[in-house]
Amino acid sequence: MDLLTGPLGILRSEEFRLIPARINAPLFHCSRVSCTKVHQTYLRTTESQIHKVRAKASEILDKEYGKESQFALFLNEVTHPLIGYYDDMRTANDIAFLDECFTREELEAIAMRGLKGRQSHLRSNLIANQITVRDPKDFLESLNKAGLIQSLLLMKSEHLYACIDSVIHEGDIEIPPAEVRAPRIMPIKSGFYSATSECSRFGVRVIPSDASLAVLRLKRLVLSIYDLNDSRAHEDLSWRLRRVEGSSLEDKLDSYLTDEQPINVIRDLVLVGPSSFATAARMCGISGQIEASAMDDEELSNTILWKLGFDPVGSDGNAGILRQRREIFSQVVANFAGYSESDRSRIRSHSSNLFVALEHTLDAALSYCAWALTHDHWAAHPRFVYLTKDARAQMAHILNQAPARGGDAIIYSPQGLNTLFPLVSGFSRLRDYLSAQMDDREIYLRDANEMPSYAQKTELTPFAFPYKLPFLNLNEESQEKLLVNLGEATKILESGQVAGVRNRLEHQREDFPDAEEMNRCVRAIEDFLELIEQSGIYPMVFSCVGYSADSARRGSFSYTDYRGREYVMRTPAGLAGTGMPPLRSKQIIFTGAVISGSTAPLRFKIGSQSPYTEAWEDWPKLRAVSELDVDVRDLGGPDSNIAV
Numbered sequence: 001m002d003l004l005t006g007p008l009g010i011l012r013s014e015e016f017r018l019i020p021a022r023i024n025a026p027l028f029h030c031s032r033v034s035c036t037k038v039h040q041t042y043l044r045t046t047e048s049q050i051h052k053v054r055a056k057a058s059e060i061l062d063k064e065y066g067k068e069s070q071f072a073l074f075l076n077e078v079t080h081p082l083i084g085y086y087d088d089m090r091t092a093n094d095i096a097f098l099d100e101c102f103t104r105e106e107l108e109a110i111a112m113r114g115l116k117g118r119q120s121h122l123r124s125n126l127i128a129n130q131i132t133v134r135d136p137k138d139f140l141e142s143l144n145k146a147g148l149i150q151s152l153l154l155m156k157s158e159h160l161y162a163c164i165d166s167v168i169h170e171g172d173i174e175i176p177p178a179e180v181r182a183p184r185i186m187p188i189k190s191g192f193y194s195a196t197s198e199c200s201r202f203g204v205r206v207i208p209s210d211a212s213l214a215v216l217r218l219k220r221l222v223l224s225i226y227d228l229n230d231s232r233a234h235e236d237l238s239w240r241l242r243r244v245e246g247s248s249l250e251d252k253l254d255s256y257l258t259d260e261q262p263i264n265v266i267r268d269l270v271l272v273g274p275s276s277f278a279t280a281a282r283m284c285g286i287s288g289q290i291e292a293s294a295m296d297d298e299e300l301s302n303t304i305l306w307k308l309g310f311d312p313v314g315s316d317g318n319a320g321i322l323r324q325r326r327e328i329f330s331q332v333v334a335n336f337a338g339y340s341e342s343d344r345s346r347i348r349s350h351s352s353n354l355f356v357a358l359e360h361t362l363d364a365a366l367s368y369c370a371w372a373l374t375h376d377h378w379a380a381h382p383r384f385v386y387l388t389k390d391a392r393a394q395m396a397h398i399l400n401q402a403p404a405r406g407g408d409a410i411i412y413s414p415q416g417l418n419t420l421f422p423l424v425s426g427f428s429r430l431r432d433y434l435s436a437q438m439d440d441r442e443i444y445l446r447d448a449n450e451m452p453s454y455a456q457k458t459e460l461t462p463f464a465f466p467y468k469l470p471f472l473n474l475n476e477e478s479q480e481k482l483l484v485n486l487g488e489a490t491k492i493l494e495s496g497q498v499a500g501v502r503n504r505l506e507h508q509r510e511d512f513p514d515a516e517e518m519n520r521c522v523r524a525i526e527d528f529l530e531l532i533e534q535s536g537i538y539p540m541v542f543s544c545v546g547y548s549a550d551s552a553r554r555g556s557f558s559y560t561d562y563r564g565r566e567y568v569m570r571t572p573a574g575l576a577g578t579g580m581p582p583l584r585s586k587q588i589i590f591t592g593a594v595i596s597g598s599t600a601p602l603r604f605k606i607g608s609q610s611p612y613t614e615a616w617e618d619w620p621k622l623r624a625v626s627e628l629d630v631d632v633r634d635l636g637g638p639d640s641n642i643a644v
Helices: 049-065 073-083 094-101 104-114 119-127 136-141 144-153 159-171 215-227 233-239 249-259 260-271 274-284 299-308 319-334 339-373 387-399 420-445 478-493 498-506 515-534 611-615
Strands: 003-006 010-014 024-029 038-042 196-200 203-207 541-549 556-560 566-571 587-594 601-606
Touching: 010 136, 024 498, 073 196, 094 144, 104 136, 104 144, 104 159, 119 144, 119 159, 119 233, 119 420, 159 203, 203 299, 215 249, 215 260, 215 299, 215 556, 233 249, 233 260, 260 274, 260 299, 274 299, 274 387, 319 339, 319 515, 339 420, 339 478, 339 515, 387 420, 420 478, 478 498, 478 515, 478 587, 478 601, 498 515, 498 611, 566 587
Parallel strands: none
Antiparallel strands: 003 010, 024 038, 196 203, 541 556, 541 587, 556 566, 587 601
16 A cells, blocks of 8 residues: 555555554563563454444355455455565565664654755655645654654655665664664565565665575676676676686576675675676665765675675674784884884884773673673573673672682772773683682572473473573583683783783883783783684674584584684584574674583674664563463473574
């Protein structure tokens, strides 16, 4: 339908959107701590006069005319072209998308963009409905959230998405790097491809339920840029794929798209000139209002990846930067021998960047490790979600009650105002704290009423988190290695005299460190980085890049980190529903923290903070337990399935 009802009355939209009525809705909040799902509630018409008349009419029609007609097929033929039923870039999700993913203030910013210019799409559609806007700000402030949504839906979806992309790109709506906004209550999927919409800092995208269609979209894009019926385009693509094996150009392209990472395909075949990018922008829905010339190649590539349906590719913000700055500082130190005053000045300028990055990495690693091993993630709301601020607060809480090393009185700041010395010593202090808790493990056992029902009913797939302290739920090998690695982290940095070298470089002191001391410091930083990344002490983000299974249904999930290093996770892990992130999602994997009785490591979703997450922080709510509540597992509910 192209008719919209709302606070502004019945208006006609530029877009046809078909949203079928539903008889079920996610309304039932479970009372079980182990269940974080919102269960479907089925709606039924109450007994009424119209209900009786309808039933009687159906009875008469069935008796008089027999079998139903095929009128529905005719209606489908008429409506499908209007609603883009076979268009993988269209969805009927716009209403839920706007309502559940944006605050009123953010919707107003989108509408302001839509009203920019006398010939703007939103202004033109309002005028077509006899609504004149003289002052956009006054007009929008007079509307409630429903009125803003109704106004925005007057535009075609492509124009609506362009407005959203523009305000995100310009910073009027700030979306954190890891955040993906999607409807929580009514995520409508529509069309032949069951497509829905979501957005991130790279803008809005429409994605089919089948994620593998992203590869076909990429192929369609490449063939739109390189028309194989055009001799020049054919020759150009043949040259670019000259090293790929295949009997024909079509075979080479299929092989290339199958084997090569999508980011490399975009770099080598799409971002090769203004005309090819213009084609990509048109086909992927990248707004012309965005200044692509001001974006670097990484941002452009990630925008195209996102729009096609792939995960964007990024580098780690702390450890990756520290590696780069360590390498630069190492080269600067190696290029000088006598260290004149000008040499010292240059070394000092580079050392400042190095040690700032080191403090950020130390803070991230210590905060994450303390949080991951001591916070009760299974009982948290939401579960297994990593936020830097929460991790830092947990770290300060734990270490401020941990025994001091050598009588050192250190108070850790939950705001991150920690200097190099307490951060370095914090790893050993965390080791001592965890070691002490192993002797008092009984106090961390959950009460029976806090356990999921399957914890007492099955031995085949045990409950993963009987202890409230996650460290105690790990197998003995992981516990021992973690304690050793935490102590080693402090030892490496102390033996490299990292804090001492930093102090002598940052202050105008006469005892400027010599080349050997600075090289030892640089080697210590490198060794520390290798230790925390390999052991999982640092919050390493992994992307799922592959899955395989054998005839016995034993699976292997392959992940890579920001340096391209691979980590393989085997399934089945041997545990019942853990609440950890889906295996195919991008996530943080604590590779050195394997849960007892399984092959599964601790895993966390990458959290974010924004108006969107604040709006949904209490969703779903736990219902108060009553005598009438029934365990959803006994009914085959969402937590009854085995999870890995």
